[in-house]
Amino acid sequence: MTHDEKILRPLAQSYAQAAAEPRNAQRRALHTASNDLRMVRPVVMLDEIPWQQMDFDGSLVCHCENRDLRGVEGWMRRELFKYKYFPGDMFLQGYVGVGKAVHSTGIGIGVLERTIASGHATSIISHEYEDQLEDEESLERIHLPVLTYDEESTRANWTKLGEAVGDILPVRITGTSQCGIASWDDISRYRGVTPLLIDLADRPAYSHAVIEKITQCKEAELNQREALGLLDAGGHSLHCTPYLTEDLPKPADGVVTRKNIWGRGTAQIFGSVSREMHDEFDLEYMKRTVGTCGLVYYGCCEPLHNKIDLVEKIPNLRKIGVTPWADVNMAAEIIGGRYVVSSKPNPAAVAVPVLNEDALRRELGEILDACKRYGVRGLDITLKDISTCHNRPENIFRWEQIAMEMVEGW
Numbered sequence: 001m002t003h004d005e006k007i008l009r010p011l012a013q014s015y016a017q018a019a020a021e022p023r024n025a026q027r028r029a030l031h032t033a034s035n036d037l038r039m040v041r042p043v044v045m046l047d048e049i050p051w052q053q054m055d056f057d058g059s060l061v062c063h064c065e066n067r068d069l070r071g072v073e074g075w076m077r078r079e080l081f082k083y084k085y086f087p088g089d090m091f092l093q094g095y096v097g098v099g100k101a102v103h104s105t106g107i108g109i110g111v112l113e114r115t116i117a118s119g120h121a122t123s124i125i126s127h128e129y130e131d132q133l134e135d136e137e138s139l140e141r142i143h144l145p146v147l148t149y150d151e152e153s154t155r156a157n158w159t160k161l162g163e164a165v166g167d168i169l170p171v172r173i174t175g176t177s178q179c180g181i182a183s184w185d186d187i188s189r190y191r192g193v194t195p196l197l198i199d200l201a202d203r204p205a206y207s208h209a210v211i212e213k214i215t216q217c218k219e220a221e222l223n224q225r226e227a228l229g230l231l232d233a234g235g236h237s238l239h240c241t242p243y244l245t246e247d248l249p250k251p252a253d254g255v256v257t258r259k260n261i262w263g264r265g266t267a268q269i270f271g272s273v274s275r276e277m278h279d280e281f282d283l284e285y286m287k288r289t290v291g292t293c294g295l296v297y298y299g300c301c302e303p304l305h306n307k308i309d310l311v312e313k314i315p316n317l318r319k320i321g322v323t324p325w326a327d328v329n330m331a332a333e334i335i336g337g338r339y340v341v342s343s344k345p346n347p348a349a350v351a352v353p354v355l356n357e358d359a360l361r362r363e364l365g366e367i368l369d370a371c372k373r374y375g376v377r378g379l380d381i382t383l384k385d386i387s388t389c390h391n392r393p394e395n396i397f398r399w400e401q402i403a404m405e406m407v408e409g410w
Helices: 003-019 023-035 067-087 151-165 183-191 193-201 204-227 268-272 275-285 327-335 357-375 393-408
Strands: 045-047 095-101 103-104 112-118 125-129 147-149 171-174 178-181 262-265 295-298 317-322 341-342 377-382
Touching: 003 067, 003 151, 023 377, 045 393, 067 095, 067 112, 067 151, 067 275, 067 377, 095 151, 125 183, 147 204, 151 171, 183 193, 183 204, 183 268, 183 275, 193 268, 204 262, 268 275, 317 327, 327 341, 341 357, 357 377, 357 393, 377 393
Parallel strands: 045 377, 095 171, 178 262, 262 295, 295 317, 317 341, 341 377
Antiparallel strands: 103 147, 112 125
16 A cells, blocks of 8 residues: 555545535535525535635645645545534535546636735735737737547546545546636736726727627637536536536436536626626626526626626526625515525624624624515525635634524524
């Protein structure tokens, strides 16, 4: 037995044992019910954790020497840590995934940036971007990406992991389980925020030309992933929120198409633009990408409470993000029982020396009360984007305990 196998096998055994516990099946049922608009109670999730501040017991330290096995080790350690200390309604999948290795030619431009770390023990980094798309001439540099599936490399990784732990935990080759499109967030990194926003007002025709080019690239990538057999209907997480549903069509003859997966769209930078601009420059283009998927989840950090009538023009819409900066009462009233509310409480609540439990209960209470008042039939509450917990993991642990107490009283 190799050095890495001696480390990985006991860990895989612990993971397999935990994944077999009945509560995993119970939580899967909760996720499915919420996404299918027949909610039993709201679902609580926690993700995007400041792991560099969490290892108070030493259980997150990795010891494997092989890079790929070390990556799996880190994933299992983090999953088990969450499952033990702040599970919310997470469940452990009953296998280890090996992602299909995919190579891309890119689109002809990249991100040129200058970064500055915060200087604190957080994941916060400021970015300054150089404008790669100043004019029509620079736009000509963009070309459609060409994808290649590296099956040999994928099989080699699957074999290596299977030989290490396959007799303990199934090892499965996995593909893309969601079509994630954030074209304007990408453009903001190609350009910087200021020129992007100015051009929306001063050069609308050029802004349309930019988003048209980027949308064509997104369409080409999705088409190729579908044609190359890279899509996967076995997802379990939809950008930190519940994925499971009975309402996605099942693959015919084992062939997974975009109709069998979720589409997820967002335009966070458009939190600063009007309804009309959001509709014209993003939502109309989203119809061609995420709108072709079986179900759609739209929204992230941008407030959408006054744009829901526009968002619901996207075909197959099922879930809408409600950010901390949105009016949850207005959003819940408009959404009602038609879509899932994916609520994101403010992560600043845990970035403090002392958790304000009264304020936390008020915030969560407002979300729960609004959704109950207006007959919301699907609700997930996800604490995410946690840059820091003030080096106090117990803040996150306590947030989870309070949230679970409150939703179980739904």
